[in-house]
Amino acid sequence: MADDDTAPALPSFHGRRSLRDEIVQTLRGAVISGDLRPGVVYSAPSLAAQFGVSPTPVREAMVDLAKDGLFEPLRNKGFRVVELSEKELDDLADLRALIEVPVVRRLAEAGVDAADIARLRPLAAGIEEAAARRDLIAHAAIDLEFHLALLALDGNEQIVETVRALRSRSRIYGAKQLAESEALLPSAREHSVLLDLIEARDGAGAEALMRRHIGHVRGIWAAKRDSGSR
CATH class of the missing domain: 1.10.10.10 (Winged helix-like DNA-binding domain superfamily/Winged helix DNA-binding domain)
Incomplete structure (x- = not known):
């Protein structure tokens, strides 16, 4: 210790x-x-x-x-x-996908008010700006705020609180190295693209992007694991 x-x-x-x-x-x-x-x-x-x-x-x-x-x-x-095991990190990513992916598709297919999309745009931009300036604390905080605000549009407070707990327990091992190589930027830019898909009511596209986006979290820590460092 x-x-x-x-x-x-x-x-x-x-x-x-x-x-x-x-x-x-x-x-x-x-x-x-x-x-x-x-x-x-x-x-x-x-x-x-x-x-x-x-x-x-x-x-x-x-x-x-x-x-x-x-x-x-x-x-x-x-x-x-607290340090999480590889299995725990995988399990958290799986649970997030089970909850967030269908909710995002449902939102896209049902339609979201333009005012709500507009309210989320600055958060999406903030995530990208934080990634660009390599501010990992701001990146994590704004990213959490964005995803919870998006899920809240579905109107289910239990989903929001469950995902809050799941995301809070997650870790992004190796994030500093990724930020230095600007590898966080592609993932950060996906938030704006996701809003575009929701605004266009493209349920299949939003679902696919959300699944891929959550997969990036697993990929980030797995890459760090496979490199033999932590």
């Missing part, structure tokens, strides 16, 4: 309206992207110092994320980032 209080460059949250939510979002993005490393123990006071806030909201945020399976609390030490 490793201890490491060296976290990625984290923003200051002074003046934000929902401090705890902002910290939760940033920590979740850091875990999903791999900036906070599996097996490593992080302390709330150290992370709080980087945020420029008191340890209490950071500790509360980490407790919240422990409920999602991202952290494991260790008494008198801090929180360890």
